[in-house]
Amino acid sequence: xxxxxxxxxxxxxxxxxxxxxxxxxxxxxxxxxxxxxxxxxxxxxxxxxxxxxxxxxxxxxxxxxxxxxxxxxxxxxxxxxxxxxxxxxxxxxxxxxxxxxxxxxxxxxxxxxxxxxxxxxxxxxxxxxxxxxxxxxxxxxxxxxxxxxxxxxxxxxxxxxxxxxxxxxxxxxxxxxxxxxxxxxxxxxxxxxxxxxxxxxxxxxxxxxxxxxxxxxxxxxxxxxxxxxxxxxxxxxxxxxxxxxxxxxxxxxxxxxxxxxxxxxxxxxxxxxxxxxxxxxxxxxxxxxxxxxxxxxxxxxxxxxxxxxxxxxxxxxxxxxxxxxxxxxxxxxxxxxxxxxxxxxxxxxxxxxxxxxxxxxxxxxxxxxxxxxxxxxxxxxxxxxxxxxxxxxxxxxxxxxxxxxxxxxxxxxxxxxxxxxxxxxxxxxxxxxxxxxxxxxxxxxxxxxxxxxxxxxxxxxxxxxxxxxxxxxxxxxxxxxxxxxxxxxxxxxxxxxxxxxxxxxxxxxxxxxxxxxxxxxxx
Amino acid sequence: xxxxxxxxxxxxxxxxxxxxxxxxxxxxxxxxxxxxxxxxxxxxxxxxxxxxxxxxxxxxxxxxxxxxxxxxxxxxxxxxxxxxxxxxxxxxxxxxxxxxxxxxxxxxxxxxxxxxxxxxxxxxxxxxxxxxxxxxxxxxxxxxxxxxxxxxxxxxxxxxxxxxxxxxxxxxxxxxxxxxxxxxxxxxxxxxxxxxxxxxxxxxxxxxxxxxxxxxxxxxxxxxxxxxxxxxxxxxxxxxxxxxxxxxxxxxxxxxxxxxxxxxxxxxxxxxxxxxxxxxxxxxxxxxxxxxxxxxxxxxxxxxxxxxxxxxxxxxxxxxxxxxxxxxxxxxxxxxxxxxxxxxxxxxx
Numbered sequence: 001x002x003x004x005x006x007x008x009x010x011x012x013x014x015x016x017x018x019x020x021x022x023x024x025x026x027x028x029x030x031x032x033x034x035x036x037x038x039x040x041x042x043x044x045x046x047x048x049x050x051x052x053x054x055x056x057x058x059x060x061x062x063x064x065x066x067x068x069x070x071x072x073x074x075x076x077x078x079x080x081x082x083x084x085x086x087x088x089x090x091x092x093x094x095x096x097x098x099x100x101x102x103x104x105x106x107x108x109x110x111x112x113x114x115x116x117x118x119x120x121x122x123x124x125x126x127x128x129x130x131x132x133x134x135x136x137x138x139x140x141x142x143x144x145x146x147x148x149x150x151x152x153x154x155x156x157x158x159x160x161x162x163x164x165x166x167x168x169x170x171x172x173x174x175x176x177x178x179x180x181x182x183x184x185x186x187x188x189x190x191x192x193x194x195x196x197x198x199x200x201x202x203x204x205x206x207x208x209x210x211x212x213x214x215x216x217x218x219x220x221x222x223x224x225x226x227x228x229x230x231x232x233x234x235x236x237x238x239x240x241x242x243x244x245x246x247x248x249x250x251x252x253x254x255x256x257x258x259x260x261x262x263x264x265x266x267x268x269x270x271x272x273x274x275x276x277x278x279x280x281x282x283x284x285x286x287x288x289x290x291x292x293x294x295x296x297x298x299x300x301x302x303x304x305x306x307x308x309x310x311x312x313x314x315x316x317x318x319x320x321x322x323x324x325x326x327x328x329x330x331x332x333x334x335x336x337x338x339x340x341x342x343x344x345x346x347x348x349x350x351x352x353x354x355x356x357x358x359x360x361x362x363x364x365x366x367x368x369x370x371x372x373x374x375x376x377x378x379x380x381x382x383x384x385x386x387x388x389x390x391x392x393x394x395x396x397x398x399x400x401x402x403x404x405x406x407x408x409x410x411x412x413x414x415x416x417x418x419x420x421x422x423x424x425x426x427x428x429x430x431x432x433x434x435x436x437x438x439x440x441x442x443x444x445x446x447x448x449x450x451x452x453x454x455x456x457x458x459x460x461x462x463x464x465x466x467x468x469x470x471x472x473x474x475x476x477x478x479x480x481x482x483x484x485x486x487x488x489x490x491x492x493x494x495x496x497x498x499x500x501x502x503x504x505x506x507x508x509x510x511x512x513x514x515x516x517x518x519x520x521x522x523x
Numbered sequence: 524x525x526x527x528x529x530x531x532x533x534x535x536x537x538x539x540x541x542x543x544x545x546x547x548x549x550x551x552x553x554x555x556x557x558x559x560x561x562x563x564x565x566x567x568x569x570x571x572x573x574x575x576x577x578x579x580x581x582x583x584x585x586x587x588x589x590x591x592x593x594x595x596x597x598x599x600x601x602x603x604x605x606x607x608x609x610x611x612x613x614x615x616x617x618x619x620x621x622x623x624x625x626x627x628x629x630x631x632x633x634x635x636x637x638x639x640x641x642x643x644x645x646x647x648x649x650x651x652x653x654x655x656x657x658x659x660x661x662x663x664x665x666x667x668x669x670x671x672x673x674x675x676x677x678x679x680x681x682x683x684x685x686x687x688x689x690x691x692x693x694x695x696x697x698x699x700x701x702x703x704x705x706x707x708x709x710x711x712x713x714x715x716x717x718x719x720x721x722x723x724x725x726x727x728x729x730x731x732x733x734x735x736x737x738x739x740x741x742x743x744x745x746x747x748x749x750x751x752x753x754x755x756x757x758x759x760x761x762x763x764x765x766x767x768x769x770x771x772x773x774x775x776x777x778x779x780x781x782x783x784x785x786x787x788x789x790x791x792x793x794x795x796x797x798x799x800x801x802x803x804x805x806x807x808x809x810x811x812x813x814x815x816x817x818x819x820x821x822x823x824x825x826x827x828x829x830x831x832x833x834x835x836x837x838x839x840x841x842x843x844x845x846x847x848x849x850x851x852x853x854x855x856x857x858x859x860x861x862x863x864x865x866x867x868x869x870x871x872x
Contacts, residue, residue: 340760360748361751374744
């Protein structure tokens with residue numbers, strides 16, 4: 001479905017031809033052509049490793065392409081060759097980039113962050129006055145409002161992103177590249193970002209919007225370009241396509257939809273009543289939390305990251321202790337504060353940061369599969385490891401959970417993110433836990449891997465496990481969970497049946513509006 | 524030109540790389556020798572002759588390698604778990620002091636009882652000394668690099684006090700040294716009229732035991748996991764503090780054994796020049812061996828060859844035996860470069 005988009009040449013602000021970039025044997029970008037018109041919002045869609053970020057890093061001067069050429073319109077609108085190799089030349093050519101991880105100095109004010117690097121070191125106060133004037137106009141035109149004198153550290157994620165965009169506009173960007181801009185936003189913040197982008201585009205700004213989320217690509221873009229394995233596999237107006245079709249093009253095969261069959265919940269496996277966990281650095285981490293999880297049930301936990309999810313997760317993983325309240329597992333008071341006790345009690349734990357907490361990268365795959373089980377009689381006799389049994393077990397798990405790796409002897413750090421997650425899931429689920437805590441289990445994974453993780457969780461639910469799923473992806477929560485609760489400032493809302501919840505209502509609750517207010521707004 | 528990680532390291536490289544590193548180090552150290560108008564080929568030939576060229580030379584090299592194997596193992600075990608024990612020198616003296624305290628007449632029993640006892644006492648002394656910095660690290664987060672290093676000087680001063688004072692040999696004609704070990708507490712010689720003693724066998728056995736411990740037991744599994752990623756080890760339910768404590772005790776005990784061997788196998792009494800820095804050289808030995816316990820034996824032999832040979836060369840043609848330090852230090856650097864070469868492949872484009 002490569003419908004060529006014909007545009008008048010003078011309309012173009014960016015033209016890439018045959019951009020190729022190799023990393024060793026890997027072809028990250030394979031002869032990519034891209035046209036971007038003035039005022040157009042182009043979505044760049046693709047899975048991890050499809051080459052989106054590489055392409056944009058070439059454009060922004062972080063990498064040099066092995067082959068191909070790039071032309072960018074100058075201020076007068078004439079296409080001129082872009083000399084690659086330095087972000088500075090790209091900035092001067094009118095290309096601005098907002099990285100997924102913001103590049104702001106937290107201790108400086110918004111204004112300082114925006115003008116940083118453009119400021120003359122001499123007579124800064126004069127520059128400041130003209131900068132304020134220019135920014136006032138920019139904020140007026142774009143509808144983005146930011147307190148220029150506030151220190152960045154005090155600002156919300158949405159505000160920080162606005163500063164990043166203003167930073168690009170302040171440097172007269174005519175092309176704005178946004179790398180996964182909604183990953184950290186609430187639904188409402190995303191809405192407001194989209195409104196801003198539409199407004200800027202109608203004003204003549206061209207936008208490249210990198211994403212792997214289909215819904216937002218459909219909502220915001222004029223045109224979608226899909227990358228797979230470093231190649232352009234589709235380039236089509238957004239109006240003529242739909243989600244399932246794009247997903248199939250992106251992955252290269254049909255993706256079966258995840259279906260959650262209704263199930264009658266069983267006995268209670270986890271019972272938290274009025275639980276209170278003190279936060280680190282005297283911050284309150286978890287306040288008066290009530291939560292019940294039953295067998296055959298997935299409880300989704302929504303919320304902007306940092307609102308208490310970590311404390312809840314640490315408590316159940318055995319890394320933190322509560323100072324009052326009741327914490328029962330399988331009808332008995334839980335022994336808290338010991339990961340080993342939690343494992344032997346029958347809890348499967350999938351850590352939020354899989355590289356930091358989930359695996360030992362320099363050790364082999366079979367050793368990592370053994371991390372929680374090395375002391376069990378089947379794998380050790382009198383402290384001597386039964387390596388044969390461990391390797392045989394590893395081969396089984398690798399097969400059963402489709403962990404793609406050169407073999408059990410491969411160092412785990414060489415595996416891709418999705419396969420590392422499958423390894424952790426294999427380790428956890430092959431113990432057949434009665435309670436599973438999955439903290440951001442699909443973050444950063446490809447659609448195929450995400451679907452697989454969802455199926456595994458649903459299968460575990462079918463086998464009788466109770467599951468707590470902490471996620472920032474609301475679509476995921478709505479697809480997989482039976483009930484959903486929302487964190488805000490250390491407090492967990494009562495759980496609601498998924499059928500009664502909308503994304504909009506969740507968004508309001510994540511932003512701190514009361515359940516009643518949210519319900520009224522949703523009605 | 525760029526480096527790419529290798530997915531698997533071919534076996535020939537793991538043997539070729541250290542050998543290449545040594546050759547390169549010798550080539551690099553030839554530069555200052557040429558500068559000083561020293562006949563390089565002759566100097567190197569003398570080093571080899573002095574270390575390996577005769578029965579006497581060989582036995583000297585083996586005697587010198589014995590303490591280096593112990594201190595090398597002490598460093599290798601600790602570093603594997605990212606416990607930076609720089610205090611093997613002090614632990615060596617602690618082990619020697621304990622062995623002398625028991626073995627110089629304070630207690631008399633047949634050799635079959637005495638020898639195992641001083642070995643155990645020396646190991647315990649080294650372990651207890653390492654216990655202090657390990658506990659400080661675990662309880663209070665004190666950096667063990669600082670505490671283990673500084674404890675070396677504390678121990679040396681303590682030993683100095685003991686051999687000038689309470690433990691001074693009354694028959695020693697005023698020299699600062701302890702009374703000699705009694706015969707029953709002396710490690711037997713392996714070869715008559717040489718300095719090779721039973722400590723060498725103990726050292727090789729220790730290397731095998733440490734290798735098995737690290738690579739084949741659940742304790743070693745925990746040590747490696749805690750060393751490579753403490754957060755993941757804790758998350759997986761491993762007793763991280765207990766593992767660290769265990770590693771500290773094992774490491775200190777191995778360094779203590781180095782002191783036992785020197786005092787009960789070689790010198791016969793304790794002086795302040797018992798060790799010419801075996802504790803510090805052990806770090807180099809461990810790094811050259813890439814923390815592999817079996818390779819520690821080989822790398823200790825290499826370092827011993829260089830030191831013994833350089834002494835001989837120095838006596839023969841008058842080049843300072845500091846050259847030994849230069850060769851060992853350069854080898855360490857080229858070895859680090861070689862280990863990079865085994866893990867990455869150089870690709871020209």
